Amino acid sequence: MHTPASRTSSKFAHKRVLFSYPPEDSASFWGIVTTFLSKHFPGVDRNTINQALFLFWFSLIADAALVIFGLVHIVTYDQIALGFIKLVFALLVTTNLWYVFQSKNIAVGKSVFLALLLGVLLILFVTGGLAQTGILWFFSFPIACFFLHGKRNGLWWMASLYGLTSLCVLLSYVGLFSLPYTQLIIRQTGVILLIITIGIYIYEHTKEQGEKTAAQLAAIVESAEDAIISLDLHGRIVSWNKGAQYIFGYDESEMLGNSMYNILESQYAGELKKMLAKVAKGESFKHFEIRYEHIKRKTGYVSLTVSPLKGMDNEVVGAAITGRDISYRKILEAEVATHTLQLETIISERTSKLKDNLKELKEAKAKEDSLLAGIGECMIATDRDGNINYINNVAANLLHLVPSKAYRKHFDEAIQIVEEPGEESKKRISALKSVTFHRKTVSGEFTFVTTGGSRLPVYVTASPILVNNRVTGSIIIFRDITQEKEVEKIKTELISLVSHELRTPMTAIKGYLSMIQHGDFGEVDTKLRKPLDQVYNSTDRLIALVNDILKASRIEAGKIKYDISVFDLKHTVEEVIAELAPLAQQKSISLLTSVKDSIQLEADESKVKEILNNLVGNSLKFTLQGYISIGIKKKDDVVDMLVTDSGVGIPDSEFDKLFGKFESIETPTDQMAEKPYGSGLGLYISREQARKMGGDVYLVSSTPGQGTTFAVTIPLAGSQRATKAKTQIEKEEQYLQKL
Amino acid sequence: MAHILLVEDDTTLRDMYKTKFELEGYEVSTASNGEEGLQQFSAVQPNIVLLDLIMPKMGGVDFLQKLRETIGGQEVPVIILTNLEPSPDIMQVLHRNNPAYYLVKSNTTPEEILGKVKEVSDLYTPPS
Numbered sequence: 001m002h003t004p005a006s007r008t009s010s011k012f013a014h015k016r017v018l019f020s021y022p023p024e025d026s027a028s029f030w031g032i033v034t035t036f037l038s039k040h041f042p043g044v045d046r047n048t049i050n051q052a053l054f055l056f057w058f059s060l061i062a063d064a065a066l067v068i069f070g071l072v073h074i075v076t077y078d079q080i081a082l083g084f085i086k087l088v089f090a091l092l093v094t095t096n097l098w099y100v101f102q103s104k105n106i107a108v109g110k111s112v113f114l115a116l117l118l119g120v121l122l123i124l125f126v127t128g129g130l131a132q133t134g135i136l137w138f139f140s141f142p143i144a145c146f147f148l149h150g151k152r153n154g155l156w157w158m159a160s161l162y163g164l165t166s167l168c169v170l171l172s173y174v175g176l177f178s179l180p181y182t183q184l185i186i187r188q189t190g191v192i193l194l195i196i197t198i199g200i201y202i203y204e205h206t207k208e209q210g211e212k213t214a215a216q217l218a219a220i221v222e223s224a225e226d227a228i229i230s231l232d233l234h235g236r237i238v239s240w241n242k243g244a245q246y247i248f249g250y251d252e253s254e255m256l257g258n259s260m261y262n263i264l265e266s267q268y269a270g271e272l273k274k275m276l277a278k279v280a281k282g283e284s285f286k287h288f289e290i291r292y293e294h295i296k297r298k299t300g301y302v303s304l305t306v307s308p309l310k311g312m313d314n315e316v317v318g319a320a321i322t323g324r325d326i327s328y329r330k331i332l333e334a335e336v337a338t339h340t341l342q343l344e345t346i347i348s349e350r351t352s353k354l355k356d357n358l359k360e361l362k363e364a365k366a367k368e369d370s371l372l373a374g375i376g377e378c379m380i381a382t383d384r385d386g387n388i389n390y391i392n393n394v395a396a397n398l399l400h401l402v403p404s405k406a407y408r409k410h411f412d413e414a415i416q417i418v419e420e421p422g423e424e425s426k427k428r429i430s431a432l433k434s435v436t437f438h439r440k441t442v443s444g445e446f447t448f449v450t451t452g453g454s455r456l457p458v459y460v461t462a463s464p465i466l467v468n469n470r471v472t473g474s475i476i477i478f479r480d481i482t483q484e485k486e487v488e489k490i491k492t493e494l495i496s497l498v499s500h501e502l503r504t505p506m507t508a509i510k511g512y513l514s515m516i517q518h519g520d521f522g523e524v525d526t527k528l529r530k531p532l533d534q535v536y537n538s539t540d541r542l543i544a545l546v547n548d549i550l551k552a553s554r555i556e557a558g559k560i561k562y563d564i565s566v567f568d569l570k571h572t573v574e575e576v577i578a579e580l581a582p583l584a585q586q587k588s589i590s591l592l593t594s595v596k597d598s599i600q601l602e603a604d605e606s607k608v609k610e611i612l613n614n615l616v617g618n619s620l621k622f623t624l625q626g627y628i629s630i631g632i633k634k635k636d637d638v639v640d641m642l643v644t645d646s647g648v649g650i651p652d653s654e655f656d657k658l659f660g661k662f663e664s665i666e667t668p669t670d671q672m673a674e675k676p677y678g679s680g681l682g683l684y685i686s687r688e689q690a691r692k693m694g695g696d697v698y699l700v701s702s703t704p705g706q707g708t709t710f711a712v713t714i715p716l717a718g719s720q721r722a723t724k725a726k727t728q729i730e731k732e733e734q735y736l737q738k739l
Numbered sequence: 740m741a742h743i744l745l746v747e748d749d750t751t752l753r754d755m756y757k758t759k760f761e762l763e764g765y766e767v768s769t770a771s772n773g774e775e776g777l778q779q780f781s782a783v784q785p786n787i788v789l790l791d792l793i794m795p796k797m798g799g800v801d802f803l804q805k806l807r808e809t810i811g812g813q814e815v816p817v818i819i820l821t822n823l824e825p826s827p828d829i830m831q832v833l834h835r836n837n838p839a840y841y842l843v844k845s846n847t848t849p850e851e852i853l854g855k856v857k858e859v860s861d862l863y864t865p866p867s
Contacts, residue, residue, distance in 0.1 A: 500793075503822035503845040508751045514848035515755070520762055543845045550824060561830065 041104060051148055052106050055113060058144060059097040062117065066090035069130055082127050089120050110148040114157055117144060122164055128180030135181060135189050142197045151204040158197050162190070227302065227323035230309055233280050235260045235273065238318060247302055247325050249294040260321075264290065272306070279308045279319045289326065300327035378458075380476045381465070384436050386411045389473070398480055400451035411476070418447035418455055421731035435462045435474045445481065457485050492553045499550040506546070510539045548681040552661065555688045561733075562604040562692060564726045566717040569599040569608075569639065573630055576612045583620055584628065591616070592629040599632065599639060601714045602722035603693040608714055611686040611697065615643040615710050618682060622708070623647035633711075637719030641712040642700065649704035658699060659683050690714065694725030741860040742766040744785035746776035746802065747820070748794040752844070756789065756820075759849040760856070773797025777805055784811055787860050789852070790838075792821040792829070800829060803836045816859045820844055820852065 033056075037049050066086045073083025093116055100109030121141060124134025141161055146154035169186065172179045179186070221228045227244035231237055240255040248255075248263060261269040268290040275285050284307040292302055302323040311317040372379060378395030382388050387410050396403045399415065406414045417429050432442045443461040450456055460478040464471050513536045516524060524532065554560050573595045584591040601608070612630070619628045626646030633640040650658070661684050687697040695713040702708040715722035743765050747753040750771075757767045768783045770776035772794045780788070788806070792799035799819065806812040816839040823829070825841055833841070839859045842852060 500822055504749050504752065507822065507844040508749075508755055510845065511752070511755050511759075511849045514850055515759060518850055520759065547846070554824060559824075561825070 040101070041106075048106055051110060052100070054144075054147055055100060055106065055110055056097065059093050059113060062093050062120070063090045066093070066120065072130060078130075079127065082123070082129075085123060086120070089116060089123075092116050114145055114148065117141060118157075118161060118164070121161065122168065125165060125181075126168055126177065126179065132180050135185065138189060138193055139196060142193070142200050146200045146204050151201055151208065154204065155197075155201065165190075225325075227321070227325075229260070229321040229323070230318055231260050231276070231321065232318045233276060233316070235276060244323070247294075247300070247323060248292060249296060264292070275306050276319055279306055280316050282308055282316060284308065300325060301330045302326060376479075378478045378480075380411070380415075380478075381473060382411050382436070382476070383473045384471055386433070386436065386474070388414055395478070398450070398456070399448060416449040418449060420447075421734075422728050432460060432462050435464045436471045439464045439466070439471060446478075448478075457481050459484075489557075492557050495549055495553045499546045499553075502546050503543070506539060506543050510536070510543065513539060548685065551685050552681050555685060558732060560689070560692075562607065562729050564602060564604055564693065564722070564729065566600050566602050567605040567608075569601050569632070569641070569714075570595050570597065572605060572609050572612065573641075576609060576616060577630070579613065580616050580620065587620065587623075589620065589623055589625065590627045592627055594629065594631045599634075600717035601639060602717040602719065602726070603695065603714050604689075607689045607693065608712070611690055611712050612641065612643070614682045614686045615697070615712065618710075619643060619645035619647060619708070626707070634716075635713075637721045638695065638713045638715050641714070642709055643712070644707060644709040646707040649706055649708055650699070650702040651704055655699060655702075659687050659697075686712075692725070692729065694721040740764050740766060741786035741856075742768065742783060743856070744768050744770065744776065744779055744783065744788045746770045746773065746779075746788065746794070746799065747791040748772055749791075752791075756849060756852070759853065763853060765856075773799065773802030773805070776802050777809065780806060780809065780812060780815075785815065787856060788815055788817045789820050789856070790817050792819060792823050800832055803833065803838065807836050816862075818842060818852070818855055818859065820847075 033053065037052055037056075041049055041052060067090045070083045070086030070090065073079050073086065093113065096109055096112045096116065099112075100106055103109075118141070121134075121138055124137055128134050129137075138161070142154070142158055145157035148154075149157060165186075169179065171177065181189075221239075221241045224241060224243045225246070227247045228239070228241045229237060229244050230239040237255045237258055237260055240250075240252045244255070245251050250263065255263075260272065264272060271288070275283075275288070279285075284305070286305050288304040288306060290302055290304060291299055293299055303326045304321055304323045306319055306321050308316040309318040309320045372390070372392050373394075375392065376394065378398050379390070379392045380388055380395050381390035387408055388406055389408070391401065391403050391406050393403070395401070396406065401414065412433060417432070419425050419429060428442075428444060429446070431438070431440075432444075432446065435442055441461065441463040444459070446458055446460050448456045448458050457480070458478040459481045460476060462474055462476045465473045465475055513532065515521065517529075517532055517536065551560070573593050577591055577593060581591055616628060616630070623645045624647070628643070628645045631642040631644065633642060661681060683697065690697045690712055694715045697710065697712050700709040700711050715725065743760055745753060745756055745760075745767055747756065747769070748771050753769050753771070757769060760767050768779050768785060770779045774797045776788075776790070776797075779785075790799045790802065797805075799821065803817060806815070806817070817836075818840045819833065819838050820842050822844050824843070830841075840855050842855065
């Protein structure tokens with residue numbers, strides 16, 4: 001096994017001889033000099049080396065000129081002093097050049113050189129040089145100063161030349177010496193020099209900008225993470241940035257001049273070769289993904305973009321390659337592919353499991369649905385917020401609802417409930433609608449409105465659905481009670497009719513009997529008196545029974561009329577006592593009352609009287625001796641009338657039955673000579689009527705053998721309770737009239 | 740003695756009341772329905788009317804309304820004598836036509852009715 005490093009080094013060992021750097025032809029004269037200089041000034045940039053080269057050649061030319069012209073002056077005995085001065089300057093220039101190469105300090109050397117040149121030029125300006133042509137040497141100065149010092153410092157040097165020359169002209173005016181040139185020549189030379197200066201300045205400026213841009217581009221290319229490589233059309237590498245070095249592992253010095261094909265696997269090299277042939281015709285290629293071998297790291301992947309590089313004449317001179325390392329992406333892709341495969345397996349397993357579950361659920365649901373559909377009762381289920389999530393066919397048919405439309409609708413929206421007059425109906429409906437809130441089962445008769453708008457009496461049971469003591473919804477079961485209502489109505493009507501028809505013959509019996517007893521048909525035999533009395537009493541009982549039944553049926557049908565007015569209870573109590581006093585006297589029972597003052601009540605006086613009559617009458621029936629009293633107890637807005645007796649009492653077990661219909665109460669009647677008669681409707685009727693008027697009838701206490709106390713509650717005149725009861729009665733009457 | 744018009748469809752009751760009042764010395768005319776009652780009223784001009792409510796052909800309520808439109812019928816005292824429990828609507832109609840009493844037959848003996856008749860006829864003096 002090769003390690004990447006050893007494999008690579010052996011691979012490139014024979015190729016290093018091919019590398020040539022610097023790229024200039026090393027055999028030329030310039031090449032030799034440049035090589036010499038770059039060796040002499042190691043670590044110095046190309047620009048400075050060029051300046052050194054310039055300084056070297058310029059100094060040699062200046063030396064040559066100065067020596068030649070100096071010697072000519074001396075040999076021809078013309079201006080011998082000037083000849084010597086030129087030789088001195090030549091010596092100084094040479095010394096400076098020597099200094100530069102010794103100290104390697106170009107900065108100082110170039111300034112000294114320019115100062116010497118300035119001096120020579122001023123001497124030539126004042127003396128005229130050979131044949132008065134010294135001023136022409138001025139044109140060499142801007143080239144030297146701008147090249148050596150750049151555009152800004154170059155301008156300063158040019159300003160110095162102009163300043164010193166102007167000083168010489170001024171001095172000649174004051175007569176210190178005479179200039180060998182005419183004014184015209186000086187001015188023309190000055191103007192031409194200015195034009196040359198401006199030209200060179202602009203050239204330097206453009207060059208500097210170009211260099212700056214190139215430097216920036218180079219910096220960008222260098223710092224890029226992506227590989228940026230340029231090739232010639234033969235596939236040789238011309239440039240190689242840090243990104244390329246990072247990706248492929250080779251540095252610039254190794255790769256420049258080497259063939260790109262050498263670092264690629266043969267299949268990619270072949271492809272690249274084909275691409276380059278096409279790139280030469282101007283085509284580009286994107287996302288050419290290749291595998292590469294790094295010297296030290298593992299094999300990676302890079303995505304290459306290959307596009308043509310064009311020269312000045314817009315002809316393709318090479319190819320630019322940018323490469324992005326996609327090794328990490330490839331790894332991720334591979335991982336994703338693995339995960340996807342695993343996921344697919346898991347999903348397919350789960351799906352098949354789900355399918356099984358779904359099938360089971362469907363079966364269970366079908367079973368449940370058929371069960372629910374089979375129930376004769378109507379059923380609606382809602383979620384916690386009251387939205388319908390189930391409605392069975394019976395319910396939908398009854399209410400003429402389309403199940404799919406009712407589904408998800410709110411119960412209130414889907415089903416309208418008729419509100420009857422009065423607070424009670426409102427309360428009942430609101431309780432029915434909020435079972436999920438108060439968590440109590442609500443049941444009772446309601447009237448629903450079907451989709452067609454017709455009213456439908458129903459018996460409803462609404463219960464909350466509790467799961468782990470959390471309400472998850474409600475279930476509403478109801479059934480049509482139209483028929484039951486009909487039957488009830490017929491029953492009430494029948495009772496009413498029968499009672500009425502019974503009354504007529506009984507009236508005749510009672511009437512004739514009373515006339516016989518009264519002696520209207522002659523004196524009654526004393527033997528007949530007792531049986532006649534019994535017949536009469538029985539008839540009365542029969543009539544009372546019929547009356548009670550009739551009244552109860554009328555109460556249920558709401559057909560009893562109440563005349564609410566203010567009356568004095570004292571007066572009512574007096575009347576009741578007066579009416580029942582004879583009977584009490586007959587039984588030797590004292591009938592007492594503690595009502596001595598006026599108390600204004602608000603109710604139907606005749607009904608209150610009837611109720612009191614009934615209660616005192618009951619007491620009379622069940623009291624053998626002692627007393628019956630009517631007392632009162634005032635409360636906030638009502639009065640409790642207490643009817644107390646010293647009668648046989650009622651056993652606890654019978655309390656519940658007291659106010660029922662036709663309930664026969666087991667009283668300890670064994671002590672009594674005969675069982676007292678009652679229709680079993682008296683208390684029921686009394687209580688219903690009292691409640692209608694905003695009051696009540698209830699058992700306060702009863703002890704067998706000691707006595708019983710009943711209470712009748714009736715609202716005080718002007719009390720809220722009385723007003724409320726009155727309003728309610730009026731509303732109900734209006735409602736009944738409408739029907 | 741006052742003249743009573745008894746409008747009652749039940750023969751037994753009609754006979755019973757007739758007997759009772761004649762025994763007391765009243766002059767009694769009878770009718771078995773409202774139509775007959777109106778004819779009788781015009782014919783005999785009674786001082787007092789005892790009126791049943793539920794009758795064939797013409798009931799007591801209609802009779803009373805017509806009676807009040809008849810000459811001499813506006814003022815005559817009428818005692819309703821029925822086995823019908825007073826319901827609000829019937830009472831309303833009756834009330835407009837000013838009956839003297841509303842008695843439930845089964846709860847009242849002939850003797851008691853006699854008392855009411857005496858009371859009413861004492862208050863009412865027929866126009867001469």
